[in-house]
Amino acid sequence: xxxxxxxxxxxxxxxxxxxxxxxxxxxxxxxxxxxxxxxxxxxxxxxxxxxxxxxxxxxxxxxxxxxxxxxxxxxxxxxxxxxxxxxxxxxxxxxxxxxxxxxxxxxxxxxxxxxxxxxxxxxxxxxxxxxxxxxxxxxxxxxxxxxxxxxxxxxxxxxxxxxxxxxxxxxxxxxxxxxxxxxxxxxxxxxxxxxxxxxxxxxxxxxxxxxxxxxxxxxxxxxxxxxxxxxxxxxxxxxxxxxxxxxxxxxxxxxxxxxxxxxxxxxxxxxxxxxxxxxxxxxxxxxxxxxxxxxxxxxxxxxxxxxxxxxxxxxxxxxxxxxxxxxxxxxxxxxxxxxxxxxxxxxxxxxxxxxxxxxxxxxxxxxxxxxxxxxxxxxxxxxxxxxxxxxxxxxxxxxxxxxxxxxxxxxxxxxxxxxxxxxxxxxxxxxxxxxxxxxxxxxxxxxxxxxxxxxxxxxxxxxxxxxxxxxxxxxxxxxxxxxxxxxxxxxxxxxxxxxxxxxxxxxxxxxxxxxxxxxxxxxxxxxxxxxxxxxxxxxxxxxxxxxxxxxxxxxxxxxxxxx
Numbered sequence: 001x002x003x004x005x006x007x008x009x010x011x012x013x014x015x016x017x018x019x020x021x022x023x024x025x026x027x028x029x030x031x032x033x034x035x036x037x038x039x040x041x042x043x044x045x046x047x048x049x050x051x052x053x054x055x056x057x058x059x060x061x062x063x064x065x066x067x068x069x070x071x072x073x074x075x076x077x078x079x080x081x082x083x084x085x086x087x088x089x090x091x092x093x094x095x096x097x098x099x100x101x102x103x104x105x106x107x108x109x110x111x112x113x114x115x116x117x118x119x120x121x122x123x124x125x126x127x128x129x130x131x132x133x134x135x136x137x138x139x140x141x142x143x144x145x146x147x148x149x150x151x152x153x154x155x156x157x158x159x160x161x162x163x164x165x166x167x168x169x170x171x172x173x174x175x176x177x178x179x180x181x182x183x184x185x186x187x188x189x190x191x192x193x194x195x196x197x198x199x200x201x202x203x204x205x206x207x208x209x210x211x212x213x214x215x216x217x218x219x220x221x222x223x224x225x226x227x228x229x230x231x232x233x234x235x236x237x238x239x240x241x242x243x244x245x246x247x248x249x250x251x252x253x254x255x256x257x258x259x260x261x262x263x264x265x266x267x268x269x270x271x272x273x274x275x276x277x278x279x280x281x282x283x284x285x286x287x288x289x290x291x292x293x294x295x296x297x298x299x300x301x302x303x304x305x306x307x308x309x310x311x312x313x314x315x316x317x318x319x320x321x322x323x324x325x326x327x328x329x330x331x332x333x334x335x336x337x338x339x340x341x342x343x344x345x346x347x348x349x350x351x352x353x354x355x356x357x358x359x360x361x362x363x364x365x366x367x368x369x370x371x372x373x374x375x376x377x378x379x380x381x382x383x384x385x386x387x388x389x390x391x392x393x394x395x396x397x398x399x400x401x402x403x404x405x406x407x408x409x410x411x412x413x414x415x416x417x418x419x420x421x422x423x424x425x426x427x428x429x430x431x432x433x434x435x436x437x438x439x440x441x442x443x444x445x446x447x448x449x450x451x452x453x454x455x456x457x458x459x460x461x462x463x464x465x466x467x468x469x470x471x472x473x474x475x476x477x478x479x480x481x482x483x484x485x486x487x488x489x490x491x492x493x494x495x496x497x498x499x500x501x502x503x504x505x506x507x508x509x510x511x512x513x514x515x516x517x518x519x520x521x522x523x524x525x526x527x528x529x530x531x532x533x534x535x536x537x538x539x540x541x542x543x544x545x546x547x548x549x550x551x552x553x554x555x556x557x558x559x560x561x562x563x
Contacts, residue, residue, distance in 0.1 A: 002043070002045070004046050004050055005045045006046045006050040006053075006446070007047060011047035011048065013044065016314070017314065020314075021040070021041045021042075021339070024337060026401075026405075028398045028405070029402055037402065039409075041351075041414070041415045042414065042415040045416070048303065048315045051315070051327050051417070052315070052317065052432070052435060052526070053435065053436045054419070054432075055342050056342065056430060056431035056432040056435060057427055057430045057433075057448065058342065059354075059425075059430060060079045061158040061431055062146075062516070064079065065077070065079070065081040067081070067082045068082065069093045069097060070093055070130065071102070071130075072097075076092070078134065079135075079425070080092055080131065080425075083454075084451055084452075086425075086426075087425070090127060090131055091128070091130045093131070094133055095132045095133065095134060097130070098131070098132040105129060105377075105380045105381070105389055106386070108378075109388060109390035109391070110125060110388050111388070112400070117411050118407070118408045119413055119419055119422060122364065122378070122418070125376070125378050126378045126422075129367070129378045129379040130379065131367070136148055136149070137149035139152070141153050142157075144156050147160070147330075148161065149162075150162045151163045152165075155495065156168045156169075157172055159330070161173055161174070163175050164176045164177075165177045165495070167179045167496055168180045168181075168496075168512045169181045170183070171183045171318075172185075175190070176188045176189075177189045177499070178190045179496065179499055180515055182520065183195040183294070183306075183523075184196050190202055190205075191503060191505065192204040192519075193206060193519075194206040194207070194520075194522045195208075195283075195294065195522070195523075196211070197210070198210050202214045203215045203216070203503065203505070204216045204266070204270070205218065205220065206218045206219075206522050207219045207283065207522075210222045211223045211224065211226070212225075213225045214227070214229070215266075217232075217270075218273065218274060219231050219232075219562075220232050221234070223235045224237075225246075226239075227249070227252070227256070228240045228273065230274070230277040231278060231561075231562045233562070233563060237249040239252050240269075240273075257504060260468060274550075275549065275550065278558060278562065279550050279558075280558040281540040281541070281542040281544070281554055281555065281558070282542055283295070284298070287299070287301070288300070290302070290304065291303055291528050291541040292304040292526075293306075293524055294307070295308070298310050299311040299312070300313075302315075303315050303528050304317070306319070307319040307320075308321075310323060313325045314326045315327045315328075316329070317330075318330045319335070320333065322334075323335075323337075324337045325337075325339070325341075327339060328341050329342045329343070329431075330342055330343045331344050332346075333345045334346060335348070335350070336348050336349075338353075339352070340417045343355040345357045345358060346358045350363075351364075352364045352417055353368075354418065355367045355368075356369075357369045358370045360372050362377075364418075366379075367379050368383075372384040375387045375397075375401045385397040387401065420448050421448065421449070425449065426449045426452075427443040428440070435526060453488070458482070458489065459480060461481050461489075462479075463476065463479040463480075465481070465509070466507075469504060469505060474497070476492050477497060483509075483514055485510050485514045488511050490511040527543060529542055529545055531546045531552075533553050533557055534551050534552055535553050535557040535561075536553075538557075540552070
């Protein structure tokens with residue numbers, strides 16, 4: 001069994017993975033001949049967790065910095081820090097400037113140097129190419145969001161599409177009026193929640209679907225007016241899982257929400273309920289022969305997470321309509337036949353890439369759109385047969401790619417993803433830091449980048465925030481608050497204050513990032529353990545580690561108990 005070169009743990013490479021690598025290994029003419037040679041992609045050297053970290057360390061979803069356009073010098077908000085040593089030399093511009101005709105990525109083309117490693121040269125090319133400050137598409141009045149499309153009046157959301165009036169969250173899809181929530185789909189008026197679908201006017205709920213007017217609850221289906229409840233289906237006017245009359249329920253809820261002390265106690269009570277409730281082995285719906293969590297309509301998907309309508313995938317995190325992928329993240333709109341790639345839309349046979357859209361047959365490239373047959377390119381649009389941003393004929397392209405792969409095989413780079421040390425983000429500001437957190441000492445020991453805190457963002461708070469939202473004046477919008485957990489400064493925006501007044505909830509005492517970190521604790525690790533159902537002893541594949549104390553049941557036992 002191989003040993004991971006990063007964490008030194010044992011890991012398995014299955015026959016299916018080996019067959020997949022055989023299928024996607026490219027064929028090019030070798031040694032200047034017309035004969036085709038298959039360039040076998042080697043088996044991975046790192047375990048799946050370390051491959052996930054290596055891939056997602058190149059993605060920053062939520063940490064924004066002040067920067068300026070290299071074209072106009074005007075200030076802008078950017079994913080890239082202009083002060084960090086590892087990112088200050090990147091050329092940053094606005095999204096509009098990036099998509100304009102004022103520059104051509106082929107102007108930055110360079111010859112491949114066979115005396116130097118591939119990744120070192122690609123990093124130099126990437127540093128020369130302009131980068132858009134954020135990842136956005138067709139948004140309106142949503143300047144502080146990234147990884148978003150077709151969003152209107154949104155603030156500090158990411159990985160989200162088709163939203164309106166949403167603030168502070170991740171993976172919000174086709175929603176309105178969502179705040180401080182993550183993994184929210186087809187919902188409206190949601191606050192402080194995690195993984196909800198088709199819900200309305202719910203606060204501090206998680207893993208709920210088709211619910212209305214529910215608070216401080218988890219794992220409800222088709223419920224209305226439930227407070228501090230778990231594992232209920234089609235119930236109304238329940239408090240602590242006890243059935244009340246409409247009048248009793250309304251009086252109980254009114255008294256709790258009117259008291260800041262009782263409202264705080266609700267968080268403790270909800271935590272206690274979570275520890276006691278019965279859990280299904282995984283959140284999977286209509287799936288066949290699939291393992292992982294948060295899966296819907298999947299077939300033959302192994303160790304996948306947050307994946308919908310997909311088949312024949314392994315080690316995929318966040319995907320929609322995916323097929324035949326291994327070791328990929330954030331893949332959308334029918335990506336097929338991809339390996340070790342992050343951030344795509346509508347691609348085929350795209351491997352070892354980062355942010356490639358509507359393209360096919362692309363290798364070791366980033367930020368390329370509507371392209372085909374690229375190798376080692378950055379920032380190209382509507383191009384084909386390019387290597388390191390230089391144009392070639394098809395014949396020249398195939399011969400040179402074969403030589404470069406042979407060189408990469410000698411340098412042991414072929415089959416490896418872009419090294420973390422070349423990421424423009426600190427590990428702690430990347431998605432890897434969210435999925436697989438490390439301390440600064442651990443990250444630096446591995447040679448990873450680290451984004452240090454800016455002392456200017458940690459000023460003391462002089463403003464006393466009233467406990468009740470009814471006592472909060474508009475002057476709070478001009479004040480700088482300090483997070484009760486990390487000490488970082490944050491502000492309350494007018495839309496946020498308006499929403500809090502509408503729902504009669506207090507001003508949050510933690511910054512948006514700490515609030516999200518707390519919500520993300522509701523997401524189990526992206527790792528599968530094989531253990532026994534705690535009721536019948538049946539084998540289950542679950543994201544609950546064996547040492548955890550929650551009651552974890554197989555599907556049959558769970559359905560018998562809850563339904």
